[in-house]
Amino acid sequence: MPLLDLHRQYETIGHEVLAAITRVCDSQAFILGPEVEALEREIAALTGSAAAVGCASGTEALWLALVAAGVKPGDSVITTAFSFFASASAIVRAGATPILVDVDPGTLNLDAAHVIRHLRRNATGGTHNKPAGIVSAILPVHLYGQCADMDAFAKIAEEFNVAIVEDAAQAIGAEWHRRGAGSLGVTAAFSFYPTKNLSAYGDAGIVATMHPEMAEHMRRLRNHGSPRRYYHDEFGWNGRMDAIQAAVLRVKLPHIASWNEARRQHAALYDRLFTGAGLTSASSAQPSSPSSRPCTAPVRLLARDPNATHVFHQYVIRVQRRDDLRQFLADRKIGTEIYYPLPLHLQPVFSYLGLKEGGLPVAERAAKEVLALPMFPELTEPEIRRVVESIADFYT
Numbered sequence: 219m220p221l222l223d224l225h226r227q228y229e230t231i232g233h234e235v236l237a238a239i240t241r242v243c244d245s246q247a248f249i250l251g252p253e254v255e256a257l258e259r260e261i262a263a264l265t266g267s268a269a270a271v272g273c274a275s276g277t278e279a280l281w282l283a284l285v286a287a288g289v290k291p292g293d294s295v296i297t298t299a300f301s302f303f304a305s306a307s308a309i310v311r312a313g314a315t316p317i318l319v320d321v322d323p324g325t326l327n328l329d330a331a332h333v334i335r336h337l338r339r340n341a342t343g344g345t346h347n348k349p350a351g352i353v354s355a356i357l358p359v360h361l362y363g364q365c366a367d368m369d370a371f372a373k374i375a376e377e378f379n380v381a382i383v384e385d386a387a388q389a390i391g392a393e394w395h396r397r398g399a400g401s402l403g404v405t406a407a408f409s410f411y412p413t414k415n416l417s418a419y420g421d422a423g424i425v426a427t428m429h430p431e432m433a434e435h436m437r438r439l440r441n442h443g444s445p446r447r448y449y450h451d452e453f454g455w456n457g458r459m460d461a462i463q464a465a466v467l468r469v470k471l472p473h474i475a476s477w478n479e480a481r482r483q484h485a486a487l488y489d490r491l492f493t494g495a496g497l498t499s500a501s502s503a504q505p506s507s508p509s510s511r512p513c514t515a516p517v518r519l520l521a522r523d524p525n526a527t528h529v530f531h532q533y534v535i536r537v538q539r540r541d542d543l544r545q546f547l548a549d550r551k552i553g554t555e556i557y558y559p560l561p562l563h564l565q566p567v568f569s570y571l572g573l574k575e576g577g578l579p580v581a582e583r584a585a586k587e588v589l590a591l592p593m594f595p596e597l598t599e600p601e602i603r604r605v606v607e608s609i610a611d612f613y614t
């Protein structure tokens with residue numbers, strides 16, 4: 219049983235996907251064009267944002283989102299140390315310095331309290347050994363498909379006059395107080411990488427925004443800063459989306475709500491089975507039970523924020539003896555993955571930021587404990603039972 223089995227999805231919608239690809243081939247229009255424009259309208263409607271701009275990848279989307287939100291070379295942007303590399307590398311590509319801070323021990327999302335502490339320290343002259351530019355944006359990541367605490371970040375935006383840029387790469391269809399991820403900040407980036415909940419047949423991404431003028435800016439930026447062909451007002455890049463990717467995504471889009479619902483049901487079953495097997499304390503999925511509390515149960519579930527509608531891009535648990543368990547499951551042909559084994563502040567390429575081991579203890583501990591289990595809409599109940607039974611076997 220793999221972590222993700224895309225073949226099962228292809229069996230159900232493959233004929234429609236092939237017809238959509240044929241449609242693009244028949245048109246011989248391969249870059250941007252009507253398929254991309256239609257997808258942009260459909261994603262704007264899904265996320266409740268004013269506009270969306272299709273681009274080449276989620277990484278490209280993050281860069282567009284940061285630049286359109288006003289991040290300039292020399293600025294600083296605060297983000298989480300516990301995410302995929304692109305959350306921080308896109309900040310560098312925008313010419314800014316990432317300020318990596320620790321995460322909430324329950325959800326593993328960017329901890330707003332740490333962000334506030336940093337902004338206050340910055341406002342009073344700062345105690346950082348490295349001089350950094352003004353903080354122009356905060357980049358919360360909706361990790362594993364659950365929105366970060368966007369109430370707290372909205373307050374921060376107001377008090378400190380910073381832009382909130384959502385890294386919603388893992389969170390298409392997720393909600394916060396019933397508002398769509400992608401409509402909660404100034405700009406937002408989504409990835410359609412093939413493993414994502416809504417996935418292309420190659421690389422693709424999209425940026426959403428509540429601000430039509432920012433959408434226009436991003437349209438220019440993704441096309442060499444060009445308002446019209448061969449005229450360039452600013453430096454952009456080739457970040458355009460392929461029409462074939464848009465056509466594939468448009469076949470899948472009508473299914474995203476039911477696919478996300480299936481993921482939620484699988485997660486609820488995992489939760490029940492773990493609790494029923496006595497592997498975890500019954501309360502560990504509650505947001506009020508911080509996972510930093512000493513805990514002897516071998517498995518801990520991540521906290522679920524009651525304001526968030528989770529889309530379970532990944533179903534992640536925290537476990538004791540993680541690497542041995544992973545090997546045990548691999549021997550039983552059960553696929554797992556570690557998102558992420560090394561926090562961003564300990565990546566060699568970010569050593570220039572001056573953070574050392576022990577500096578962000580919650581992220582560091584999570585990196586040693588997290589394990590993603592098989593999760594995709596077509597997963598079956600017997601398969602989920604087999605995963606939990608295997609984990610129970612390991613710990614007994």
Ligand SMILES: Cc1ncc(COP(=O)(O)O)c(C=O)c1O
Pocket residue numbers: 275276277278280301302304305359385387388408409410411421422423
């Ligand atoms: C949190 C996060 N941010 C950014 C990205 C980058 O997206 P992409 O791989 O499409 O460039 C990803 C996807 O891998 C991601 O998970």
